[in-house]
Amino acid sequence: GSFANQSTYSVGSLPCSAAVGDFNSDTRLDIVVANWNDHTASVLLGYGDGSFANQTTYSAGSHPSSVAVGDFNNDTRLDFVVATERDSTVHVYLGYGNGSFANQIKYLTGTGPFYLAVGDFNKDTRLDIVVANIEDFTVSVLLHYNKGSLGNEITFASGGGSRLRYVAVDDFNNDTMADLVVVNYGTNDIGVLLGNGNGSFLEQQTFSTGTNPDSLAIGDFNQDGYHDFAVANYGSKNIDMLVGNEKGTFTRQLTTGSSFIFAPVVVTAGDFNNDGQSEIVVAYDNTDNIDILVAFDTGAFIKQITYSTGPLPNSVAVGDFNNDTLLDVVVANSGGNTVSVLLGYSNGSFANQTTYTAGSHPYFVAVGDFNNDTRLDIVVAYGGGNTVCILLGYGNGSFANQTTYSIGSSASSVAVGDFNNDTRLDIVVPHDVDSTVGVFLGYGNGSFANQTIYPTGIDPSFVAVGEFNNDSRLDIVVTNFDDATISILLGYG
Secondary structure (H helix, E strand, O other), X not given: OOEOOXXXXXXXXXXXXXXXXXXXXXXXXXXEEEEOOOXXXXXXXXXXXXXXXXXXEEEOOOOEEEEEEEOOOOOOOOEEEEEEOOOOEEEEEOEOOOOOEOOOEEEEOOOOEEEXXXXXXXXXXXXXXXXXXXXXXXXXXXXXXXXXXXOOOEEEEOOOOOOEEEEEEEOOOOOOOOEEEEEEOOXXXXXXEOEOOOOOEOOOEEEEOOOOEEEEEEEOOOOOOOOEEEEEEOOOOEEEEEEEOOOOOEEEOOOOOOEOOXXXXXXXXXXXXXXXXXXXXXXEOOOOEEEEEOEOOXXXXXXXXXXXXXXXXXXXXXXXXXXXXXXXXXXXXXXXXXXXXXXXXXXXXXXXXXXXXXXXXXXXEEEEOOOOOOOOEEEEEEOOOOEEEEEOEOOOOOEOOOEEEXXXXXXXXXXXXXXXXXXXXEEEEEEOOOOEEEEEOEOOOOXXXXXXXXXXXXXXEEEEEEOOOOOOOOEEEEEEOOOOEEEEEOEOO
């Protein structure tokens, strides 16, 4: 349950994109980061024990905005490619297989390459590159030749004023050839470019969306075996569903009830009515409720069902709190100093909230069984009270009064795990003011030992748990908001 001192890793200024791969062929994962503000890419080689070597930096042109990894010259050694927005180029770095890279090779793109993706567009078993160009409303495709070089860009216009934001690759018409979809923020549509299998594409087909579409998700939302799109519309504050068919065309569905008055701040998903399809839970910045959106088989959403919570719901988590095999919801209400529990019915609806007193400004909520009674409990982190609290569940949807533990600072998140391998859940909390994390080891009866403090970087804001060095012991990763680092604390078990 104890941890090594943090390991922080410096990268360049304003890191904006990262990718992972084994760059020195030692079966250990390494990291490459695009640093927007100092025009570099950083490579950090992993030792396989959860630690990393100091960064090696490579010049990356003016304002690198996106990075991806692939073997571009078919030598079984990983390479990486960076899009540089201000230079209107992509830079390919061929790997030597020892963690170092050859000098960059530059290729022209359209104006303002903002995001890139990798795929084999002409079915020659060689990776190609597609780039979304935000300034001239185009996408560029660069076909890969045999020795890691790329052909001159092939440009596909996305339309005047499109302000292209996003590009994705998949097979939308089931012909085994890679196609493209682009999100056109300025013209309020998405564009589908079907691939010919030789690196060229048919003219863009556009499909209308709401105002200012910003991003897109691909999935089969109506269970017909074909790709559909869910589009987030920033301007009109709603979600569009576009249902696909085997020909690669899409029909916009009427999505009554998917419009939002306020900007959503927290979203999570789960199958609340056991119908095999996911619903969405959304919490908003300036309202006192959460919304549940339930999907029809058509791929559309029925009108949202709104449930009252306390003021300023800031975080939401899901679990079965009354052991009826149906998912329930717990919400942290930062404005009301409460948490709300909404028990789920089998039809996807929820009972009215039951509120429980919490400390000052509950900011984040997580779920676990802290007293080994097979009943889910709740842990809450606070933005203003210098404590965390535990609410033990009775297994019938109700909870005991809170038990509080001092942490000495406000906290913006909390995570759960068994850090000392005793089969009892523990908790870890970042202290944003103190620049530390606190680990509370659980006794298995719902109580915890006093916290053990570990230093982090400046202003730790979020904590997550994983096993980073393959020793069967949980480790901790912390994002440090103010000093552009992450801290990794390896667990001793």
